Amino acid sequence: MVGANTIQSMYEDMVTARYYEERLQEVYLEGKQPAFDISAGTIPGELHLAAGHEAAAAGVCAHLRDEDTVTAPHRPHHVAIAKGVDLPRMTAEILGRETGLCKGKGGHMHLFDPDVNFACSGIIAQGCPPAVGAAMAAQKRNEDSVAVAYLGEGAVDQGAFLESLNLAALHDLPVVFVVEDNDWAISMPVERVTDVENTAERADGFDMPGVRVDHDDAVAVYEAARDAVGRARDGNGPTLLDVQVHRRMGHFMGDAEGYRPDEDQERAQRLDAIERLADDLREHGVDDAELNEIRETAEERVEDAIEWARDQPEPAPEDAYENVFVDGTAAASGGED
Amino acid sequence: MSKPASDPGTGGADRELTMSRAMVDAVAAEMRASDDVFYMGEDVQDYGGIFDSTEGLLEEFGRDRIMDVPISETAYVGAAVGAAQAGMRPIAEIMFADFVGVCLDQVYNQMAKNTYMSGGAVNVPMVLTTAVGGTYNDAAQHSQTLYGLFAHLPGMKVVVPSTAYDAKGLMHAAIRDDDPVVYMFHKRLMGIGWMPAPEGPKTPVPEEDYTIPLGEADMKREGSDVTVVTLGLHVHRALEAAEELAGDVDVEVIDLRTLVPFDTETVVDSVEKTGRLVVVDEDYQSFGVTGEVTARVAERALGSLEAVERVALPDVPVPYSRPLENEVNPGADDIVAAIESIK
Numbered sequence: 001m002v003g004a005n006t007i008q009s010m011y012e013d014m015v016t017a018r019y020y021e022e023r024l025q026e027v028y029l030e031g032k033q034p035a036f037d038i039s040a041g042t043i044p045g046e047l048h049l050a051a052g053h054e055a056a057a058a059g060v061c062a063h064l065r066d067e068d069t070v071t072a073p074h075r076p077h078h079v080a081i082a083k084g085v086d087l088p089r090m091t092a093e094i095l096g097r098e099t100g101l102c103k104g105k106g107g108h109m110h111l112f113d114p115d116v117n118f119a120c121s122g123i124i125a126q127g128c129p130p131a132v133g134a135a136m137a138a139q140k141r142n143e144d145s146v147a148v149a150y151l152g153e154g155a156v157d158q159g160a161f162l163e164s165l166n167l168a169a170l171h172d173l174p175v176v177f178v179v180e181d182n183d184w185a186i187s188m189p190v191e192r193v194t195d196v197e198n199t200a201e202r203a204d205g206f207d208m209p210g211v212r213v214d215h216d217d218a219v220a221v222y223e224a225a226r227d228a229v230g231r232a233r234d235g236n237g238p239t240l241l242d243v244q245v246h247r248r249m250g251h252f253m254g255d256a257e258g259y260r261p262d263e264d265q266e267r268a269q270r271l272d273a274i275e276r277l278a279d280d281l282r283e284h285g286v287d288d289a290e291l292n293e294i295r296e297t298a299e300e301r302v303e304d305a306i307e308w309a310r311d312q313p314e315p316a317p318e319d320a321y322e323n324v325f326v327d328g329t330a331a332a333s334g335g336e337d
Numbered sequence: 338m339s340k341p342a343s344d345p346g347t348g349g350a351d352r353e354l355t356m357s358r359a360m361v362d363a364v365a366a367e368m369r370a371s372d373d374v375f376y377m378g379e380d381v382q383d384y385g386g387i388f389d390s391t392e393g394l395l396e397e398f399g400r401d402r403i404m405d406v407p408i409s410e411t412a413y414v415g416a417a418v419g420a421a422q423a424g425m426r427p428i429a430e431i432m433f434a435d436f437v438g439v440c441l442d443q444v445y446n447q448m449a450k451n452t453y454m455s456g457g458a459v460n461v462p463m464v465l466t467t468a469v470g471g472t473y474n475d476a477a478q479h480s481q482t483l484y485g486l487f488a489h490l491p492g493m494k495v496v497v498p499s500t501a502y503d504a505k506g507l508m509h510a511a512i513r514d515d516d517p518v519v520y521m522f523h524k525r526l527m528g529i530g531w532m533p534a535p536e537g538p539k540t541p542v543p544e545e546d547y548t549i550p551l552g553e554a555d556m557k558r559e560g561s562d563v564t565v566v567t568l569g570l571h572v573h574r575a576l577e578a579a580e581e582l583a584g585d586v587d588v589e590v591i592d593l594r595t596l597v598p599f600d601t602e603t604v605v606d607s608v609e610k611t612g613r614l615v616v617v618d619e620d621y622q623s624f625g626v627t628g629e630v631t632a633r634v635a636e637r638a639l640g641s642l643e644a645v646e647r648v649a650l651p652d653v654p655v656p657y658s659r660p661l662e663n664e665v666n667p668g669a670d671d672i673v674a675a676i677e678s679i680k
């Protein structure tokens with residue numbers, strides 16, 4: 001059984017993440033209409049939104065503490081929110097502001113919040129090895145923290161993932177690999193790129209438990225993750241968790257999804273893990289007024305973060321030369337003319 | 338194909354193409370001419386390549402020859418190496434040059450070295466296509482050109498088209514070449530709807546096949562005061578700078594077009610005339626293209642060389658935020674300043 005408080009707290013994370021993505025979508029399009037120019041507007045560059053992925057974030061991160069490490073891929077916001085990343089500073093980073101998590105140097109694919117041990121990377125599957133390393137550090141120091149590496153189902157064909165599974169299994173490292181299976185890697189449906197039907201089975205080859213959660217039900221994810229995170233924390237080694245999610249938006253902003261059958265997108269809209277969880281809460285006696293209040297609080301939090309971020313200054317051009325090295329050593333040709 | 342022939346020399350001015358269309362034009366022609374040519378990459382089928390590098394090819398050639406691949410660069414780039422050694426002419430695409438990190442071994446230890454290590458017993462006639470460059474705030478892992486990295490590692494030819502005309506001719510040459518050729522196309526030049534190109538890359542492109550020999554730089558603009566040597570997107574920025582200075586400084590602009598083999602003669606001849614050299618590059622400054630060009634000129638024309646300026650990315654990863662990326666990615670204004678500082 002999963003208690004009402006737990007469900008409610010997952011629901012809060014999920015509605016926050018959903019609303020966040022919906023608002024970022026709007027902010028991203030500011031300055032990009034009528035003509036879509038990727039380098040224009042309030043948020044330039046690529047933007048990968050995670051609407052429809054929330055259950056995988058909330059269900060796993062519900063078991064994590066600040067000292068546990070999470071690495072996320074190019075689609076990171078929902079995981080960051082569930083892990084407790086500072087929302088205003090994350091938003092400022094996405095808007096390229098000086099007070100952003102990374103002083104405007106990282107942007108939305110490269111968010112780092114050491115206060116809650118969160119990081120993400122834009123290169124497919126490359127968050128897996130660092131997660132293994134965080135787990136290694138915990139094991140060597142006899143700490144009971146764990147590491148979680150998130151990746152898409154398209155990323156499981158990448159060497160960095162498969163090598164990480166082996167290394168983690170070999171040393172019984174406290175790490176959980178969470179695959180967010182949204183059926184698509186940009187325009188490539190999963191069946192076009194692998195004959196393995198069930199990603200969880202890949203764990204077999206590494207003598208590691210693999211668990212498939214085949215509907216994006218946050219409670220089911222929560223239960224599977226309880227075992228996986230518990231196993232890791234107890235020193236019993238890694239688990240591969242494969243969670244079905246749905247991509248409710250294009251791969252990135254500007255993706256018209258011409259390659260995607262309408263039924264598939266419709267199905268993603270229909271199967272909404274957030275509504276499913278709302279039903280669960282109703283069964284626990286939470287009424288619609290209370291659900292509304294949760295949503296309104298989440299929306300306010302997001303609006304506050306966006307408003308704060310908009311007010312933040314942009315970095316000064318010369319800040320570009322800082323942080324190449326910790327000790328302030330100038331880049332080889334940095335800043336000189 | 339019953340299209341009328343036009344003269345490559347005059348540019349067959351009947352049609353203007355974007356760089357991506359011109360590149361696809363050459364790939365399609367080579368695929369029609371030989372079943373040995375096929376294309377592998379992520380999102381190259383229904384999507385037509387994220388940067389339109391394969392737009393329209395699926396319809397004509399089908400899924401066996403225009404192949405979507407798993408996100409397994411090591412496997413499919415390496416498979417291209419093997420297929421090339423087996424006598425085919427594969428084209429493998431790494432979506433962004435930045436991603437070469439995950440498959441670098443197949444590129445620099447296999448593709449680039451097998452010909453030499455085998456004493457010429459085998460060769461690797463493949464093309465590695467990849468998108469390069471910044472200017473649209475995609476940050477440190479999606480904005481590099483890495484020109485210098487590829488050119489530094491011996492055994493692969495490296496081409497960087499800056500116009501549609503060159504894109505087609507260089508692609509024909511690359512596919513026909515018996516060595517591995519890395520074909521680096523700048524995203525900003527492709528003519529993609531969502532990333533507007535500057536004036537310049539869209540040019541008349543003849544219908545029929547033609548090659549641009551690898552190792553021939555292109556004199557974009559003749560001038561007598563300062564030589565600007567560059568490539569890719571920055572050819573257009575250099576031309577803009579030259580235009581701005583016209584009447585004040587007479588600027589010569591050379592588009593390298595290929596880094597390997599390198600057209601030393603065109604560059605040296607120019608510096609012998611102008612005495613002043615500005616090298617502009619969107620790659621990191623140190624240990625790269627700007628240093629190499631300068632060294633070649635110094636070796637052969639030190640006596641003529643009165644002044645040198647380098648304009649390149651100042652050895653920092655590409656930052657995300659607009660003012661930061663603008664600071665590090667050389668603009669036409671930076672090129673103007675460099676020219677003025679030594680004129």
Ligand SMILES: Cc1ncc(C[n+]2csc(CCOP(=O)(O)OP(=O)(O)O)c2C)c(N)n1
Nearest residue numbers: 075122123124152153154155184185186436
């Ligand atoms: C090594 C590497 N290859 C290719 C890419 C380009 N790329 C970015 S996201 C993506 C698809 C990822 O699909 P998946 O892992 O299923 O995650 P999703 O985007 O569906 O969440 C690709 C191919 C990359 N970032 N890194």
